[in-house]
Amino acid sequence: MKKKHVEQRLRKSLMLKKMLTIMKLTTLLFFFALMQVAGATYSQVSKLTLNFKDRKLEEIFADIEKMTDYSIFYKNELIEHSALKTGSYDDREVFTVLNDVLKGENLRYEVKGKLIMILPDGRNSDTPFTIQQQLKIKGKVTDSSGVPLPGVTVRLKGTSFGTITDSDGMYSLVNVPDDGVLNFSFVGMKIEEVVINGRETVNVQMTEETIGLGEVIAVGYGTQQKSEVTGAVGKVKGQELKNLPLRSASDALSGKAAGVMVTSTSGSPGSLSAIRIRGVGTVNNTDPLYVVDGLPQTGIGWLNPNDVESIEILKDASATAIYGARAANGVILITTRRGSTSQEYQAAFTFDAYYGIQNDAKRYHMLNAEDFMTYKNLAYTNNNQALLTDFATPENRNAILSFLEQNTGSRAGTDWWKEIMNENAPVQSYNLNVSGGLSKLAYNTSLGYMKQDGIVKGSDYERISWRTNADIKVADWFKLSSNVGIIYEKRHNVDEYNPYTGTIFSAMTADPITPVYRNNLTNIPGFLESRIMTGYEAANPYSQYAPVIYSNKPNPVAQIDRMSQSVWEGYSMKGGLAADINLTSDLTYRGSFGFDIHRGISNGFIPSYYLDGDEYHIDAEVSRYAYNPEYFVFENTLTFDKTFEDHHVLAMVGLSSEKTEDNPFGASKQGLVNNETNLRIIDAASKNAAASGYLSESSIASYFGRLFYAYQGKYMATINVRRDGSSNFDKGKKWGVFPSFSLGWNMHRESFAESISWLNVGKLRVSWGEIGNHNVGGGGQYLSTYSNSGYYAFGNEYTPTLTAGRSQVGNADIEWETTRQTDIGADLELFDHSLIATIDWFQKKTSGMLVQVPIPSTMGFPNTPWVNAGSVKNTGLELALTYRDNIGDFKYSVGGNLSTFKNEVISLGGGEPINQSGHLGYYTLTRTEEGMPIGYFYGLKTDGIFQNAQEIASYTNEEGGKIQPNARPGDLRFVDLDKNGSIGEGDRTKTGNPFPDFTYGVNLNFQYKGFDLVALFQGSQGNDILNILKYDIYSGAGWYNAPAGMMEKAWHGEGTSNSQFAINANSGDNLTMSDWYVEDGSYMRLKNLQIGYSLPKTVFGLRTNIENLRIWVGGQNLFTLTGYEGLDPEMGSTNPKAMGIDIAFYPQARTYMMGVNITF
């Protein structure tokens, strides 16, 4: 048996079948090619031109395979003694050649589809390769989707005795012992061993090997054998992304891949996480580039995770440089599911569905009405201030409480949190996938629906997506691949990312005395009457809410009601067509054309209402805003791939051009007759018509190439180069070149390694390269411009005069940010592939980082020009380990990954530190400066609480003056770091780092008979959180509510607290930015848990067509271990300078789910 040869052939055909290629082409090419091939298809399949002299049969077969689409199967011993052949054929049928060369060899052949089997003459192909007629055992081998697998080696364990399956996946063997063990092996599949146990039929379903030698990795403009890849690439299978209540597949990467940090920016349905690959390399855009089936994307929120076949995360320069100017933050390559070809028509239907209920995992319990009044009185008393009249007397307080009792049924007052929560909010997803194919055609089509209601009322997300991929082998040398997706999305939002009017924030801080509604209120205390009832209109439903009495926050329930009148809808069409043309057997041209057309429409409606001076809208307003980004990409590559003896050479060159255009416009108008839904069109409004719109364009042209060489599969070298031209820069600065080099060494293939039995795979990799970022401050930053600048009025008729002037001072010298990255890594598979490990060390240094080096305001520039002046370094380590084994029927695997990175700003071009302020009375919260991590927390250090006047008096400087002359007992003591005798700017320092020491994930998989369990733990260690909510709810200043227990927790006399200062209406210096706000944000979370059961094929005693039926229950965010006091320690920001700042995020839900996965 010439096993090696057979395996190689099969591997190649399987690769073709599975090759998850990137598919696009222009329509031009499509039609041109179709016309050309129409008449010639058949002859290409089976005719060939061949000349040979004194050649072995084996060599002739190899030539035939190369020139035709046939694979030839034979057993070595059948042909090894055959005579040498000579012949000359010009455009002849392959069968003619075969008939000739087999003449006189006592051999015949049989054709099954694309397989030609060489058989001893006179035998039937149904029993190939068996020596004796007598059957003892037989069976069928299929893959996981039930498609028969030909060419599987079936061997009696411990012997060399065996066979391979035929084209229908059938095999049979004789003379096998009853207690024998059959070993089934096939490239790309896990080895299966089955005890015969006296049976006559043994059917086997093989499953794909997730990690292994034969695995194919998408590397950008092509695929490579995993064993030959020299870059750092992580891979996650689409299977793992199903059954998660998440909008985006990228969010599902959390804890699954080393080097990828996923942090939630909100728990609101439809919100997307911030994805960071290998740290934060710049203060500008740090989002990775997404490429979906070859189509570059800025995000993949639109993509149905069920459609994902696999996700490859390109991390080091060797892997990413092929994407040049946009790859500095890493690349996430996504391939969607495709159908597979087979001899006979095959189709598989998959249906996946889940339903879950979501609730808040944690909440703040705020003070009730009575405690709130006590709290406010305490704050006033501590400030020696007269009490607010409303709360000053027992009569007034009682009037308030009985008012609440009469109207709300309880003296506790309003629990705003409860009022805004949507209890048991449902999340559901249904997905139907049909996949199939024939010999020349394969398709995959899916229809998915997802709907998630938020745990906060008024927020939801809905998506309908349809995606179809088709692969057509038009001719032997010409393959077309197309994909098209149409996606509809819909989303309602609450007010987020906003510590002023944010819904969550308002619900926490609004006083409990304000009732939710003000219609039908009775016995309103006289002193509250005007504050509650001003502007009440009985007929207007938006006027039925009470205004928040004691603060300027909106009534959160009213706000939700109003905001849910507006909706965002998105329509996306994404598709492409690619043609692969084999110019010769080694040289392939691929042309592809892709487009991405999106329409995002915000349908806004603000009703007319008046609650109070902080919360009102005079005229009902209706608005429509349409966002119309369009993107086109046209790519051409030429790939040469050949193996000569020990040498494997792959060379690829390509060019691409991309264009993005955005032409948003919008209109709004006010003054509807009323708030009714049937009036909500612009034409029904009567005044203040407004319109807006602009047009922006940008384009990129690129040339790129890859050169790969491998010797004996042991030594590999890869060179990638990309040259990009971008419209974001001025003439002469448009072009940038991004090279990378990498080397790999497969140690386990060395002869010395043969004796090391436990080493299955041992690969070392090293790479260096440069990648870029052109995505800064929008395009056109190099230009100096004039433009219109709004109106100014003159005259007693208030005549508006248009003004205009200099709008931008550009810097014509700006160019790319360049990131240099070095990576050293190793891939190991040990102990019969049971232990798999990948380890990588990297250093990433961005230079020429585009920063706005601040210029003196004295210059009066309208903007701060960008300059290439900054530099940031990230160094880190990544480790991924998987161990898997079985104990009898119990199969398990334990996987873990851990990533670290250290982030340091090397230079800001001599500019001052970049301060990021936010809430906290405009204090600087984070600072980005040389020698420090990006966006570290910047403030004063505290040293406990002044317990008495004596401590304040003795906290003196060298001259004997008090360091904190205005402090009162119960106030925070600040450290005079600069020793200048007082607390000031110079005492501010690093009080925390938002970046973790490391992040990690642990995956557990257990399988026992029909049961399976999947658990994912994910966590972050050593990061700090700036809990700026404390500013509003922990101090007593202002008019916000505080958490229950606050009065006991706060300092209220000597020795009562050394961390929480006293409640006081005048917060003094206590609220200045200091480490008082900083908390340890480390956490570990059970991110996902699933327990499934696959029903046996015979359910209820009946045989069904159902191939696989799995039911499961599970949960998301089931528990979190953390010391963080706030709602949710997992928080991120899209702004790298504002990481880890808690501004009352929409918390992530705890979800309980159940679902079903059916294949038939």
Add this chain to the structure above:
Amino acid sequence: MKNIFYNRLLLFICMTALVSSCSEDYLDATQYGSFDEETYYGTKDAGFKVVAWCYKPMDEHWTYQTMRFDIGNQIFDDADKGGSDAGDRLDIALIGTGKPLPTNSTLNDLWVHRYNAIARCNIALDNLTKEGLQLIDASGNYVAEGTKSRFISEVKFLRAWYYFDLVSVFGGVPLLTTTPTADQKSSLVRASIEDVRTQLLKDIDDCIADANVPEASELPASDLGRVTNDAALAFKSRVCLFFAGLMESSKMTGEANAEYALARDAAKAVMQKNYFGLVDDFQTLFRGDYVEGINSKECIFTIVRNYDPTFALAGSVVPQMNSGRGAAGGWGGDVPTKNLVAEFEPGDPRLLFTVIQSGDIYPNKGGQDVVHNYTGYDNVHGYHSRKDFVPSIYRLNGEDLMSSRWTLYLIRYAEVLLNYAEALNKTNGSKQEVADVLNTIRRRAFLTTSRQDAAAKMRQLVVPPVTQAQFDLNYKIEQSDDLQQAVRHERRVELAMEGFRFNDLIRWNNYVTVMQAYSTQPYANGNKGKQVTDATWPYPIPQTEIDRTGGSITQNPGYN
């Protein structure tokens, strides 16, 4: 076989050519919606548009309009910052303590805004004065040289106008009169206060001397809000009065008397035109309509504001910010102090139109009572500014305090009279004339000003009418009175809450004593004015400017 190969190759080459041919030129993305400088000045009406662009910084909500009160009233004894609580706009209170940090955001905002406005003036002047520049007007005709000259003079006035705000707060500042380039950032240095004065007066005098700048009496109604010869003269009297005060207290070098004379003469020049005068009823100015007042004979220079969403014109944020919180609908800023209220003589009806008291009632559009309640936030005095309040009937969009014609009287005639009286008194002019001028103002206040807030339902303050005889007996200024004291009192009450207090106390050089005294009052919270010393003024230069110039701009003494 060969043919097929060549066919495929040809196909490939065609495709490749298609891509390469379009790739180069399409990298030049068009920037839509903007011009380069040269193109811009060749467009219709470019000259007037760029001049209007130099005016526009004055309608900026926060860093110009409310800033006038933040700095003008709230850091001294006339008003507190107000707002939701002690931490709201804390930086204003910190200036009020007398020793703000160089990082104070309010001072920084003032600096940034004024220099941005000055840069507009400089770039406009750089271009408008270019040799051979041929501007085109709105109807497509060439702009006459006289019109262009008026443009230039208006912009010079505005440049001086913006510089004056800087010099009065920071002392000597960097003097930029042309457009700098980014690489000049480390060569910026502060000019002396004397040099700033010279440049400022040169710009104003150029404007006064330009016959193309119209007299107010000739200004067409459609040009209200533009600079006139009268405005330039009135401004000159204000500027010179300020510098004279600094010279008198040796805060700068110069002959104080001569400077007072300049102030006096400039004010006199306005008075002699006999075009401007005082409106009979003080209420006319501050009623809330801002139609009659700004078109009256008392308004010399103003910003025409309107709520007109079609042109994205918004009303000023000042009434919204500076009105009472809660039912009154405002955000509670700019709280008049008990100290200011006490300055008013009993029977002065101007108080009625200067403050509103907690408990006063104004009707809303629906005729319902809105009881103003100034408790529950950072307001220890129980007042708000009536001058910043727009009663419901004058709001142009429902109850919205942001949609009104409320505006600032940038210069009103009463100030010119007060400037004149003060300068005349300082230059040893006729005491009788000083008293007469003051009495002109007081007569209007006590005799012809109404005692009824027309827009209010109920005002707790009751001011009885005053007869001529009572006036002569109780309120009239005599030449034997302490005229300096009389001028100072009159200025404080007449111009109360209009943003003059800061300049006045600085040039009178009594801010230290005034604020030290204030700090002992119970309503000062033990804080305001406590650290005011001789080193308080000039205020600290924003630290960022020092840092960003690498130290070529230096800090004021006492703030290092």
